[in-house]
Amino acid sequence: MQGYIIDIKAVKDDDLIVSILAENHIYTTYRFYGARHSNINIGYKIDFELESTLKSSVPRLKDVMQLGFQWIFDNEKLYCWQRFIKLFYPHLKDIEEIDDFYFKLLDKLSHKMIKQNPKRAICKSYLKLLKHEGRLHTDFNCFLCECDITDDISLVRSFMPVHPVCTYSRTFKFEKIEELLLDKSLISFEDEEVDYLWNIVLQGL
Ligand SMILES: [Zn+2]
Structure with a gap:
């Protein structure tokens, strides 16, 4: 799936709540600090997967790949x-x-x-x-x-x-x-x- 990160909130132990605007849905997701492999920042377009867990109604954000813009360094x-x-x-x-x-x-x-x-x-x-x-x-x-x-x-x-x-x-x-x-x-x-x-x-x- 692809989407734009429209909000990031830090929660306990440097974990993050990441809100993503995708084509037909706004996802609220949970990102574990330990799982952070690539940069996550407001405005980034990402390719991602969601994983539902029994413990929480908020799915885990995983397999994040940043889809860069040509002007990202401007x-x-x-x-x-x-x-x-x-x-x-x-x-x-x-x-x-x-x-x-x-x-x-x-x-x-x-x-x-x-x-x-x-x-x-x-x-x-x-x-x-x-x-x-x-x-x-x-x-x-x-x-x-x-x-x-x-x-x-x-x-x-x-x-x-x-x-x-x-x-x-x-x-x-x-x-x-x-x-x-x-x-x-x-x-x-x-x-x-x-x-x-x-x-x-x-x-x-
Ligand atoms: Zn007037």
Whole structure:
């Protein structure tokens, strides 16, 4: 089986509880310290086996093999990737069965990051996630005052559009946010503006 490590918690004797996002399932697994042969880290894509035990309802994680990314030694890319993938754990918490959208999204993103700027690639993937979950707000109604937005526009968590005066946050030109939310394009955004969007993503999926 293959999956992405979205959470690691240390438990007694340096054992680990490892949460893995696989194609149709989120697995919570137990990793014995003594069984650690290969590196386990947040964001890694791994090939693995699970072994059920009578003692515990949490299966043992075994035969782990890391499936590397081309950019794994690029510190900035790895850092951004890990920050993003960590957000999936609280977002999908208490869900076991998932549709393959999430696994495929991460697969595609990891390929796009070979050539693309990581923050831009991640923001675009996040827009796809919002769309998939029916949370992409393209009606340009202010989330706070519920009136239409026709001119300057700001974004808050989950890229929800608001009036700059309603939220005291950064102002963007309407056309730019229209392009972002409707075309899912960041082409007219400066790097420093992409940083701003990136920080919104980090507030949580
Ligand atoms: Zn408003």
